[in-house]
Amino acid sequence: MKRKIFALSLAFVLLAATLGGCAAAGSDNSQSTESSTAWDTDAVMEPQAPDPAPEENGAAAEMTGEGAGLDASAAETERKIIQNADFSLETLDYDQTVAAIETLVEQSGGYVESSQTTGSGATGDYYQARWAHFTARVPAEGLQDFGGALSGCGSVTNSSYYTEEVTDYYYDTEAHLRSLELQEERLLEILSKAEQLSEVIELENSLADVRYQIESLQGALRRLDSQIAMSTVNISVQEVYEYSPEQGMPKGLGERIANEFARSMASMRRTAENIVVFVAGNIVGLALLAAVAAGAIVLIRRRRKKRAQRAPQPPEKKDKKE
Numbered sequence: 001m002k003r004k005i006f007a008l009s010l011a012f013v014l015l016a017a018t019l020g021g022c023a024a025a026g027s028d029n030s031q032s033t034e035s036s037t038a039w040d041t042d043a044v045m046e047p048q049a050p051d052p053a054p055e056e057n058g059a060a061a062e063m064t065g066e067g068a069g070l071d072a073s074a075a076e077t078e079r080k081i082i083q084n085a086d087f088s089l090e091t092l093d094y095d096q097t098v099a100a101i102e103t104l105v106e107q108s109g110g111y112v113e114s115s116q117t118t119g120s121g122a123t124g125d126y127y128q129a130r131w132a133h134f135t136a137r138v139p140a141e142g143l144q145d146f147g148g149a150l151s152g153c154g155s156v157t158n159s160s161y162y163t164e165e166v167t168d169y170y171y172d173t174e175a176h177l178r179s180l181e182l183q184e185e186r187l188l189e190i191l192s193k194a195e196q197l198s199e200v201i202e203l204e205n206s207l208a209d210v211r212y213q214i215e216s217l218q219g220a221l222r223r224l225d226s227q228i229a230m231s232t233v234n235i236s237v238q239e240v241y242e243y244s245p246e247q248g249m250p251k252g253l254g255e256r257i258a259n260e261f262a263r264s265m266a267s268m269r270r271t272a273e274n275i276v277v278f279v280a281g282n283i284v285g286l287a288l289l290a291a292v293a294a295g296a297i298v299l300i301r302r303r304r305k306k307r308a309q310r311a312p313q314p315p316e317k318k319d320k321k322e
Helices: 002-018 020-045 054-063 068-077 095-107 142-152 167-193 196-230 254-283 281-311
Strands: 081-091 111-118 133-137 155-165 230-239
Touching: 020 133, 081 095, 081 111, 081 196, 095 111, 095 142, 133 142, 142 155, 142 167, 142 281, 167 196, 196 230, 254 281
Parallel strands: 081 230
Antiparallel strands: 081 155, 111 133, 133 230
């Protein structure tokens, strides 16, 4: 008989935990309905009193805690939004920009989660432009101000803000967590009354599974709270010799032609600068190569002349008149 009672109790606990999420939402509505019904019953049973003064109404509202109830309801329906952003910057002074970004992150109340740099700069035989990438966490309420302050660190070429609303998932997870905690309490209560070893082992296994689920949901809520409170910001920094020109949308054919001509001239100028830099940087090697080529050309010409002189000349033809 005890085994049947124990099995029925355990089945009831598991069934209640499964329906706990739905019952949690319905319980609030049922409680409010019951309280309003009880209030109406009291109003019918008791004689009506004259309406109190406005000041007494305010005091009564404070006494009954109606304002606190509204605040609690507003807190429960608070929206949960994750805000993140990406930025791309160009800089003429790489070291100064990187230091300014790190300082800005720290002053905003955040921290640099990870950073990566590429390029060697002015080392070796050639100069290699440097890149940097930062993943920072800053307070969500100051994300817009942080993005605006980045323009003081370099030339912002791209910025994008994006949000993700997790309100429903957040509160569903909370409801599931409360259901599991209630299931844990009931299992502990049954475990305290269990007498046989098999019952104890079965209850402890069920408790271990429930506690594992509770810890997983608690970890998920902590991660969501962290992502909601602290925004993730990805910042890319590129070292350049000159800033990219800002160009708006062309208004007509003439402006399009002018823009294309300007881009073409800028490309030719950069190509000419690259040629000058290459020649100036490799002048010694080019001079030696030119000297070798000139010497080879002189030798080839001398050999051709010698061959021409050594070759037998054909006899001269006599004049037919003679």
